[in-house]
Amino acid sequence: MADRLLTCEEIDEGKRIVESSPDCLLTPLLKDVHLLGMQVGGASDGDGRKVHLKLENMQTTGSFKIRGVTSQMTHLNKQENNDKEKKRKVVTMSAGNYGKAFAFACRKHQLDGTVAMPTTAPESREKIIKEFGCNVVRVPSHDLLKKVEELQAEGSTFLHPFDDINIIAGYASVGMEMVEQLGRKPDVVVVCCGGGGFLAGVSAGLRRIGCTDTKIYGVEPETANSMQRSKQQNSACQMPKAHSFAAGLAPQFAGTICYNHVRAYVEDIVVVDEGQIASATRHLCERGLFVEPSGAAAFAAVMFDKVAHIGGDVVIIITGGNVSPSELAHVFEKASS
């Protein structure tokens, strides 16, 4: 698996699965948002920069994750089920958007799902996942992998929340869709980065559709920059102390397959701080878009001029909107400007 990259066939299959699934929506590309009064960095008037937002917060289950989950489960169901009487059992670990999409899709794909989540996860997360009919098991963070292995031994198939070639193939559809919607090749694409699955998929999709010159940037919180470190060290690395209020962007390691794609296709990884993420979240909310902090990180990078060589057509992906107004009210207090 050392240098595993998606093949063209795998990317095309991922796109086909996503497009033919009623669970995955063609989300809008909001064009020319620099004309909608959004602050998209300095000198935006003079340098001919045009900024567009790909609105994955409007996706089914409120984030892009459903595309990856749909691809994973479609591939799984192609395999033989040894126990045809019962539903196939699957397990994952995620208190976040992946867990929600997973639970939603288990019901659609007739799977018996279990989500392992840390004891520190909010109760509201457990409630949402149980409402979809999924089982939830809570363990301390450091025991998550052990619990997953236990369930695997009992016959569950483990679906990794981000470091999985089928997930990444599902996400590639976003890279291709945005080009079709824009009607031309973007010059720059900016993507939020947690474990790196989405960044990997989007970049692979962009290259597949012929955007060889497009500069792709990943954005991480400065307190959870596992992918930035991975790029610096030339290998996917762990970061046990990763943390951020943008919890979706703070897993404790960068995915290996994810890193391969980042190394091959991504120009650079930049970081933003908590105040900047909060400012971006509030800025978008004031202009009519409901975005969770993790989903606003890429916008924050452009808003605060963290991305070099930014000009021409810039596409920023808004990755999710799973947050409540009361949570947002707290976030706005952290805004730096």
Place this chain on the structure above:
Amino acid sequence: MSDSINGGYCLSYADIEHAYEVLRPQIHKTPLLQCSSITKRTSKKIFLKAENFQHTGSFKFRGALNAMEHFKEDHRDADTSCVVTSSSGNHGQALAFAANKHGVDSYIVMPECAPWCKKEAVRGYGGIVVESGDSEQSRYYVANQVLKEKGGLYIHSSRNPRVIAGQGTIAIEILADNPDIDAIIAPVGGGGMISGIALAAKSIKPSIKIYGAEPEQAMSAYTSKKLGKLTTNPRLPVTVADGVKVSINELTWPIIRDLVDDVITVSENEIKAATRLVFQRAKLVIEPTSGVGIAAVMKKSFLDLKGNGDEVKNVAVVLCGGNCDMKSMLAWY
């Protein structure tokens, strides 16, 4: 295209076309978004005209700017040193911004109970806030006092042909983006938006259906159509849809009477549920007043409205604004 609709209204379709030419370079052409979460809950295909993305956060900017663009020419012999209006929020912000663009001072009379963030927004755009009591009478009294002291002219949020023409440009954009729209529904307060939209839309596409949506607590358009005569709200409405508390007036009523096919009313709970739905599924920040239109299309009785048969497949709902007061929303969200 015909501008042969001639019911003796305070404006013509030509006025709306002209307004669009003037406004086009200065307003946002807001997107018409497809929304499957809401479509799933109705038997029509729903499109959202996202005026929450408009300058100053609501469609009111169109009307206010059109009024300011023609301000001096419309009032050649009058005192055009400043403008005055009374507004619970969105028109006030829009007028403050538009007046500021033209170097004219603006005095915005707002009820004391208006959300703090709306008053701050008016100040942010360069407007001067003058507080009044809650009732319509109190607002007009204070506004008249300001006119006496400062001079200038009153720009009403809907009783003004230039304002109505500006709002009508919404329909021009909707039909330009999607000529297959069979019906447009919008919330109704003073009726400036619905009357502008009705006049423009029916001039462009005579077969189109136009529906108004109101809170049960503030249903002047519904009552007026039922009784066949202009009927204002009997008392100050208590509704979460703070943008539509005003009643329709003698300029908007004739157009509503003749060109709006029907009006539907929705309960407070329906408005709240619809607003929550848009936040949670469409991930758009809207104020509760925008929820009125969404609540309307999700009701079973929407299908009973005049002319809303099976041939009406594509329905555009105007999301009038996104200036929501988070703090007060949290109380009932």
